[in-house]
Amino acid sequence: MNQDGHRDAGRLERRARWLLRAYPAGYRAGRGDEIIGTLLEATPPGRDWPSSREAVSLVAAGLHARRAANLRQGLAASLRQTAVVGAAVYLAQLPTLAIGAAVWSAHRGHFLYLWSHEYQGAFFELAILAIALLAAAWRGRRELVAAAAVAALILAVIATVRTQEWDLMRVLAEFAGPAVPVFLVFARRTERPPARLLWLLLLPVAVASAESLANVGPALFAAPTALTTLLFPYASDLAVVTVIVAACWLATDVRPLAGLVLAFTVTRVMYGFVYLSSTGTAATAVISGWIAALVILAGALAWLLRRRTRACASTTS
């Protein structure tokens, strides 16, 4: 009986600690043990699950603590981090294109060809440099961002001169073009985006993978970029899940959703410039529409962030 009691308490504690993950890590480190101790005392012996009332209360209090922690940093820092997150999600499409190309080539049975051909090799090196650039931006190391950007430019110029193909320059301009200036202006070592937002960078990979599975590989360069495929029917399930997750997150932290909206909007604008203008469709209308949407969204987000910061200031005063 006594042994059973110990086992129940162990299980209860494990489950309670799992629920405690709703709190920010810093809070858990300081208060986690105390909260668990109180919860164990408050739970009748023999139970190995916290009551539903306790579970709901822990998760709600955890989200409340997260929200408070996010609001404490102020509007300017929030907007800077949002810009960096958005630019990072946008730039993450460059390595994603490389993955798409690899899937496409592997499907056609000439995977090794990717590395033997000089132009393809340069494209993959560019993708690796883009990952280095992302890492440097996320850590707030602006000097490393500049170094990686210069290296990528040199690589693209050399490959372009040798192969007389402009595609690599175009890819660099399309993806690094909007992202690098944002990193150089807004990235700060003292206010890095939290590590838990890193999964957002996998979003373009996830969308491109869904596309690859559904469509057996996007055509290299000719395919629309990863985030634009959110509009296509076969990626719609993923898009719905993403929107639900992002909407839930909005309840505690506005930065991830704002970053996604920025990345998506810039993608659409660039898509309008690069692809639609070359095919001679109504590019101007599309581009101006998306620029207007970008301005409206940016204004709405700034208003939302300001309102939340004010709400925070009034509760702490």
Place this chain on the structure above:
Amino acid sequence: MTEPPMREPTFYVLAALLRGPLHGYAIMKRAEEQSGGRVKLATGTLYTALDRLTAEGQVQLVSEERVGGRVRRTYALTERGSAALRAEAVRMAEAAQLVIGQARETTAGPLARKLRTT
């Protein structure tokens, strides 16, 4: 600027500390006892309230001990918390007086009769 009325859980958390410092679980138990079983604080709610009250200077941490390998912290009411609690009690008494006083003045009604006998 007038203070907004205190929420019921906050009132009972502060009231639980009137007789002396307590740790988290003891606060929960006393709040339940003192409210006649009506205020059953969940752990998450209790610590959200304690965080806020500590930040507002109404409650303070007075001691830390280790029980069964875990930290157990004891909290006490500050002068500020005590004043806020007293102000809320006065407000509630005045609100109650408004109704009870009028009920006594009327000659009929079950509430007035009940109040007269008690």
